[in-house]
Amino acid sequence: MTAEEPEADLANRSTRAPGRKRALRLVAAIAILAVLAGLTVRLGNEGSAPTAVSEPGSASPDLGLLRGRVPSARPSAGIASPLAVFDPGAQTQADISRLLATIEGSPDDGEAYRDLGFTYLQRARDTGDPSSYPAAEEAFRQAAQRSPDDSLTLVGQTGLQLARHEFTTALETGTAAMKAAPGNRAAQAVVVDALVELGRYDEAVKVAAMLLEADSLPAWNRTSYLRELHGDLKGALKAMEEAAVRGGGVPENEAFTFTLVGNLNAALGRQDRATIVFDKALAFFPNYGPAIAGKARLAIAQGDLAEGVRLFEKAVAILPLPEYVIALGEAQEASGDLEAARKSYDLATFQVKLFQANGVVVDVELALFEADHGAADKALEYARASYENRQNVKTADTLAWALYRNGDLDGAAKYSAEALRLGSKDPILLYHAGAIAAARGDKATARKQLEGALAIDAGFSATGAEHARSILEGLD
Known part of the structure; x- marks a missing residue:
């Protein structure tokens, strides 16, 4: 296949999943993302603890957890979680019921x-609700107790560790x-993910080259x-188009794969x-939050804050991830609606308790939120x-930004240079x-980096883009 063919094929892809066995599709599905859960969290609270599970030596299953009954996973703030109104994908829920039976x-x-573990991970992706993690x-x-050396079980455990941002443990598993x-390609895929998150990029490239021999969606996604x-x-973009053509089932x-194609098209102007591909993503998964958020960023990049707010409100109503709630708050703030922005930031604070209660590590995300909307020392x-x-x-950039907010400009410059050492064109890093x-x-450097950030994606953050322009x- 030539590099030009995928774009033409994208428009002709059927939205019907291939007729493979569901369990095998789930293994492939869990293996396609740079971080398996794909639940980007930009805020946190240090006081929560993970929900307890059965002791590792216990042979009998915790049936309450296996059925997804994790009441302690929800924050006890006296407020009904907005996640309670969302149901997971019908097929995923049907699979859970079947496997429990x-x-x-x-x-x-x-x-x-x-297979139940993989299915609970998929439910977390379907809903944006991490309370499926203890069940997984x-x-x-x-x-693992029944088959300690089963490679697919180890892949599933790695996927959960990646979802919780436990990257060192994920690499070991x-x-x-x-x-x-x-020869397990899913195992190679999750190892690439862990190596990337640990900053071991040369090693990640080597394992990704092994994975690419499979010519599969997970291989092209990581490439x-x-x-x-x-x-x-x-x-x-070419690699992600190859991934989209192959499908995930x-x-x-x-x-999600089509959304990534859309994001890359947007970054290339x-x-x-990008709009066409986001709509294709919505054909696969109606009311898909990440695709709607992609369209919201496009609107903000084009200067239409009202449309950006409307679309982010829609994304949050469907998939209330802190990432989208904060983006909504920033769009509201840039629009001058400070009261609405405050409520969005409060909602993000509430939402993140779900992630921490289910064991997700959110140190980077918390640092960025505090730097932009909270306390610089924290x-x-x-x-x-x-x-x-x-x-x-990412951690180098986060440290650079926190040092900048605290007035340590030399330290900030040192770590910012480290963040850009690969040549990244991430607009947030450039900003x-x-x-x-x-x-x-x-x-001169300031102008180059700020103009570069806005040229790549002026919708990376409504308030961040406003600050960059200011x-x-x-400088003039």
């Missing part, structure tokens, strides 16, 4: 436990999965992300094409902790680098 009839069926953890634990079955990290947006994951505390745990371009350069009096005006 299988387990009740055959309690020693390790494969059923394993319990299901994989039971599967994923490596064990590769050793258990050297795209690695190219994007290195600033090759055109190459990233699960509607939500199909939609192909806004009309931002620096969280940023230092995140950088100590893993040295990737941060430009603001830091401007504060240090380096007008700095540029001051």
